Amino acid sequence: MYIWIYLAAAVALGIVVAMQPLINAVLARATGSPITAATISILVAFLGSLVLFGLGDRGDTSRAALASVPWWVYLAGLIGTAFVAGGVVIAPATxxxxxxxxxxxxxxxxxxxxxxxxxxxxxxxxxxxxxxxxxxxxxxxxxxxxxx
Structure with a gap:
């Protein structure tokens, strides 16, 4: 029964993710810069994640736990940056x-x-x-x- 709630939530997330580059493109047109639009979008995402971090289960954020993962794991955030910045430019064109x-x-x-x-x-x-x-x-x- 609960799986349908998760599936519906996944579909809803897919719908709003499809809107993200289009909304960011509006911001890029207003500011005259896709990089500015991507920066603002990522800043808002960062602030939202800080709120969730403050409210949610933080897990183990000790120095030892964070140091135990390979350095390149932290580069995953750049993937999100590339997606947001790329989407601002590519989605309006395609x-x-x-x-x-x-x-x-x-x-x-x-x-x-x-x-x-x-x-x-x-x-x-x-x-x-x-x-x-x-x-x-x-x-x-x-x-x-x-x-x-």
Missing amino acids: GALLFFLCVVGGQLLGAALADHFGAFGLEHRPLSLLRLAGLALVLAGVILVRRG
Whole structure:
């Protein structure tokens, strides 16, 4: 029963995430700079995360726990920065549907490679012909949307 609540929440998150680069593009037009728009968006996200941090379960934020992870783990935040800044520029040029179809395609390709190589402690799940066919269907979707 509860799984439907999570699935509905995931769909709702997907809808609002689809709006994020478009809203940020409005800010970029107003400020004359996609970098300014991305910076403001990320600043607001940071402030929101601070509120959640203050209200929620913080886990183990000791120096020892934070020092126990490899240094490159902290670069993951740059992925969010690249997505926000890239979305501000790319989504208005491609349209929201094509932009997100390409993003999802890239996510699926990245996930398939992570599975194939067992990256970041994942169980090794080799690329099969069926998995490659699924990725090809996403690419076909990109082509169809671009031509439509």
